[in-house]
Amino acid sequence: MGINEVKIAIAAIKAAPDNQKAIDTLEKILKNILTHPLEAKYRKLKVAGKVFTETLLPVDGALDFLYSLGFAESDDGSWLEIAALTSESKTMLVRAVFLLKTNQSSNSESAPLRDSGSQSAPQIPPAISESPSSSRKLQNFNSSFLEIQERILRLRSSAMMHVRQWEDPKTQKKVRDTIPVTALFKRASELLEQNDSADGFDRGELLKHSLLITLTDWFKNEFFKWTDGNIIRYNNPEKLLETREGMLSYFCLCCFNYFPKIEYNIFITRKGRCGEWANCFGAILRSFAFHVRETYNVLEDHVWVEVRTLGRWTHVDPCEDAIDKPLMYKHGWKKSCHLCLSFSVAEGARDTTWRYNNLHAELREARKQLVIESWMNSFIKKYEERKKKIMNWEKKMQEEDWITEAVEFLSPKQIGSDLKFSDRTTGSLQWRTSRGETAKNIEAKVFFYTKIKEESPEFVFSYNCAKDTYSFNGESVSSWATFAHHGGRLFRKEEKDWKMCYLAMQEESTGEAEVEFKFKLPNKQISSILVTAHSATYENGKVNWIFCSGESCTKFNPTEQFVFPEPSPDSTVSIKASLVAPNFWQHAQLFRQALDDTSFMFEVRFKF
Template sequence: MDIISKLQRNPKDVYQEATRLLIKIAENILKDPLNQKLRTLQKSNATISGKILNVFGGVDCLLLMGFQDRNSFLTLPVDASLEKLKEVKEDIIKYQKLYIENNGAVPQTSADAVTQQDKSEELIKKIELPPFHKKYDNKFLNEIAYRFHIAQIHDNKDLQDRARELIPISQLEVNALENLRVLQKEMKKGDSTDDLEVTLQDMLILELLNWFKNDFFTWVDSPPCENCKSATKFSHMSDDVNLLKYTDRVEMHRCQACNALTPFPRYNDLNILMATRKGRCGEWANCFTLFCRTMGWDSRHVIDETDHVWTEVYSIGQKRWLHCDPCENVCDTPLMYESGWNKQVSYVIAYSGEEIQDVTWRYTSNHKEVLTRRTKCTEGDLMKALLELRSERQKNLSESRKKYLVKRLLDELCELLVEKKPNDKDKKGRSSGSLAWRLARGEQKL
């Protein structure tokens, strides 16, 4: 997508205000190019922050003009090309005019159409992993091996590059730093009981969760009817080969008003998910785990056999794994599934590009009871498989990295041995999905 056209993905009033300000910034500099004040945009400025930096495509347009990010502000260097600045300003005006003339839609030229087609093909192009070979006769253990194989996808540099363009990293860092300073002040006053080891990374995790939940991804129980936009209800799974081109699961939802069927593909392909930005927990956790890896954090894709998926992120400051559920916008409340959702957990396995771990014990307050539900294989066979898979994946890592991972694993195992009790946060019910959908799954207390 053209950088300037990204702005048009915002609501109409947001788009129009952002373009007005961008044009004004460029014109002011062109009228008085030696005025350094005009060349400097403070991130703390409410107008700049709220109407450009927090707008999808806003920062991209400033960077395209020639502005450079300097942590607390953006600046246009004195040697930056004013011709480039003028060119970008004129392009913004051109896009704005077409947007208004076409009621929010810019018509494509034939060249644009070809370009869009090429980009569409690039979008649906899957990232190829090495072939997977069956490792175990036990079906469950083989599923674990396959998921561990697939987890390598989150380390793909092309996917991370694309994700990096979507994440408003600078703004998240500003927000996280402000919140960290507030927390530190509260700690000094004695108004907070939070751990003193909380770091900027921990605050950034919270900011990413909040942005992902409220600004980026959308939850879908049933899609609106493609025919009349009315509510739909799940009918059946499709076997139409045309619909199954890019996924092996397509739900069909029947309209409650006109009876038409609307397909809802359940994509696993991250290129597609970064474009569609919708789904349920599987899509959410898959994409969020990629974004966490893109931020440079050690992250794991966590799969609960009772049908839920989330992410774990390793906190450098706290030296432990933090449970992160993007669907719920919650962090570090691992017992909420058992205590708040009524789940009877059995197997919870965490996967990353270099690690695999049985983390079930983090998500239950009754280890003995959970053991009675673990019947898919013996505990010995599961432990042996995890050791084999982990050892094989890590064999080409540096010795220093191997030692670090072993030390971290031992610390985690010690943590998992301790049976914890739920707190008030853990006892809250599920928020994602409609009430009817949650009740049907038994994940909501009345």
């Protein structure tokens, strides 16, 4: 273990709020070990005890501090313990106590990355010269990597805490008691029956993959909700119900052990951001015996999971209801994917970057400037040594998986011109735009149809929300957004519990939004246009409808069929709906109907 890792952990502890009790506790633990080096009871810490769960676990860096000194989990996972002291480890503990007591961790920002006590000291990549003329560049690189190194260790601490809890039988039982297991298996079976392709896999494997698809869809659309607000985690369980304006107070899944009197609160709140989504979803998947990793884009701000399905590790993002779309972040969200790490109890840490970035030449050059690869290799090897044996996740399977992954990583996927990646969907438009994860302009089509028969008395354009399909002249086009100019503030919502669907403002948003349908009329005399549009409002929500032809605009009542007489031929008309929801996004809805309803909730009838 290197002193540099100790310094990084201490820096994280001292940057954490309410850290004094943790610092005092760590100092006491080390002093007890140094004072009683022959007594084993001072060299171990009970994982389920209050000192571990209430004092150390909530403070960033505290566990990494202990790990960096040589603490490791016992075989049964009940204790965190350190071996009997050697002269070298004793010196390390003395230095750690000194660093804990000082205000600054020995000028850690300028501390060298090499560790004289390490047999595998990290080396500066050859792309960076070590000549005197480049000393400033080298110093900047060291400082930058030190920050990345610290971030990696913090993420590892969080991830390993999550994946350990996924393996807890009590957690798995609580998860299974909370979710509709029977109904989900029934949906998965129905999905499998709809797909008659065996694809070389036995029925059991296909059923489990169908269950993965079902769980991912259910989790996003029915179980969990997104919040843009900050997450407040209180050390006092009595403050669980406290809220602040614009903020959300709750505990995430990783806090199970913080507050034993109020466990599993994330299954009550069912809200969070990507970290909570991945953490909760991973716990659910492990309760169904899926092999799961928690995956981080280290240099960006996103978390998802990887799941072993149909014989290989597959990207799954519960926030986006996305399965096996690893390049969506690089090519859809336009995010850098220079360092992605995956964690599991059975495997430890894995560098899976190459799955998420197919531009390998560019990636190699970027990593030369960001990562000391020898340190990364040492980091991964160290946490492989701490991994645990998990039933049905044996070493032979892991080795076969690593070979499969190596082949995959060496053969990057090519992006064809026909392959499109969507923008991010979770979070409000303002939040996603501020992160650069949505398109700046959302363009729909102006409807212009020329295949109208001369003898036809009318032409009908209609939309069914349940099927999410437009129909006209015997043809059909999928997706409401094809002809709806909406500025990115609307989405189609399916309520699986109520079996209803509708268009509404983005979840967790309030205010106003507008959608417009534009029609380019054929060069043919039109006697009238009849419009039928269904909307639903609740409490103080409103939907205002406006019909425009040229410079003439008229408000109309959506509960009655609106007739506009004799519009000008070869002109453009538009039908606008303005949604107003000052308090809650669901208070103004368009085209609400049952999922099994075949009628049209929006219809424009052109009479000739």
